[in-house]
Amino acid sequence: MPRRTDAHPAPERPSRRAPDPGPARVPPRLSVRRLWAMAAKEWLHIRRDTRSLAMAFAMPAAMVLLFGYVITFDINDIPTAVLDQSHTAESRDLVDAFRSSGYFRITRPLASDADISPLLTRGTVRMVLVIPPDFARNLAAARPAPVQCLVDGGDANTASIAINYAQAIAASYSAKAVLKGRTLPVPAQAESRVWYNEDLKSSNMIVPGLMATIMMILSALLTSLTIAREWERGTMEQLAATPVHRLEVIFGKLVPYLGIGFVDILLVAVVGGVVFAVPFRGSAFFLIVTAMLFLVGAQGLGIFISAAAKSQFLATQLAMLATMLPSLLLSGLIFDLASMPTALQLISLVVPARYFVVALRGIFLKGVGLHVLWAQALGMLLFATAGLGLAVHAFRKEIA
């Protein structure tokens, strides 16, 4: 028997019907056309609202540039002063070794001990290299020839890196001084080779992960306005009186934002590749699938916040609070999670961006796919499900 295809979404019933509470309710059928009508309307809202448009396209590009340049752990050109009390060829060789390393920028020679303190105090230099008067004599006599490095510890990170560089330069200078052109077989030597981010560039680490943070903040922020706006303007009441199903409302509102999110993913990847020369070694397909799942989760969260708050202002604040700090601080994007206190590490387990950051670095830098990142991909799937679940749960067509 051919199935009756009913194009009209309204199941026509016999008009005479006793108002008995009785027989099982027929669940309302979902309609792609209604969903599409919602999506088209939502797209018109976005198109007409310059603030939303700017947020959707200018913000991600600006964030990549800003974060890409600002968050850097590469330390070069540490401003350094030298107090050379030795005034010998040997001491000048040592200073040259510092200068030519590229890590230190030798600003000026100092005349006396008294000059050191004001420079470090004012922050004019971060390090002062002091070469004592007996430096060359000690070297010639094969005695230990210590030099002093005074480091501004105000920025602990830079200070410890500066110390490491200084020690490495001093060690290589010592080896040269002792061997004087001869070679010495070293019994055990670490031959380091860096994989995936060969130049140890910070932007290679930051930019792919940044996609997670930007998508999270942006998606939740944009969608957090949508339901609340309808409540505030009173259009929700009109909408609720139509046969539109609440799933059609939620998915209809998601569609244009998913489109925007998709464009933003490409935008971030292109800016990362062109401006920061971040390599892309993985599968574009895998990136898009995981990114879209992540987007659905973040946008579902935004709609959940919007439906629960019912006010655009409150919803925006909540969306910022729920996404900005966790996805910046507890995602492993900037700060290493393993060195955080246990409590924060536990909290970070529920920060979705954390898993997406790992996936993004894997895809961009290591070129790995589902076989390595299956747990992260599963995490994205869970996040998408949870975000949608929350949105569907919170949004009711009923007027309270």
Place this chain on the structure above:
Amino acid sequence: MTCAVEVEELTKKFGDFTAVDHVTFTVEPGEIFGFLGPNGAGKTTTLRMLTGLLQPTSGEACVAGLDVRQETEAVKHRLGYMSQLFSLYGDLTVDENITFFAGLYGVRGERLEARRAWVLRMAGLEHHRDQLTAELSLGWKQRLALGCAVLHEPPILFLDEPTSGVDPISRRNFWELIHSLADAGTTVLVSTHYMEEAEYCHRLALMNRGRLIALDTPANVRRLMREPLLEIATTDGPAVAQALQGRPGVAEAAMFGRAVHVAVENAAEATASLPAFLASRGLHVDRIHAIEPSLEDVFVDLVRREGGAVAG
């Protein structure tokens, strides 16, 4: 279908507050059924329950042959609703609003174009199709909202204070539209707090404090006034009303425009005695005569007997 709307003991409570209190009525197809009452009387809540926007606390409601409580979504295909606030999308054009609501109601193809043409003609917006709705005058907005609510030609139309804030001429035009819809067979349930609009309805439901205090044709409702009514033409309106308040034989005295309307126990006796009484208070009476009560007089009288309106 025997009746368009059938309501029995319909009740809505918000916590301890009973917004709608055991309301029972039926509406015939093609009827214009008006809800009249002060703010907070329960008109909007009743309309919201009938349109499936609110679940009733108890009672039965049947709209277009469907049980609203059971078939909350299915019933929405058969009704049009226009809420109190302007509820179209201001950042969408006239055409885009029509397209959107047509999409939700499943109106498309040739039918959509026919309905679009009808709405534009009805609202007088043929030359403003591409204008943003926010830029339209309130009268135009209201007619467009009505058009969007009936795109799918629903048998039943619910209008919640559709003309509030609209100028009198637009209001009259609006009511002409409602009448033409009703003539074409649409059942219309409309709430208002404009007394003169109540005269346009076939039947009136007077509501106060969530309860139905009267239900009849406008003419019959006017006969519900128990006491005869006198109109006193005076230049000292407020003082006269105050002086008569609580006087033996006077049920109610209230300002009505520049005159004072007084509900009395005995019209002849009061017509004779009141001018002298007021003159003794130094108040001048130009004229005193018996009048037919207006709906507003009846309403004030009924609400007074019911123990007053809800504050606010």
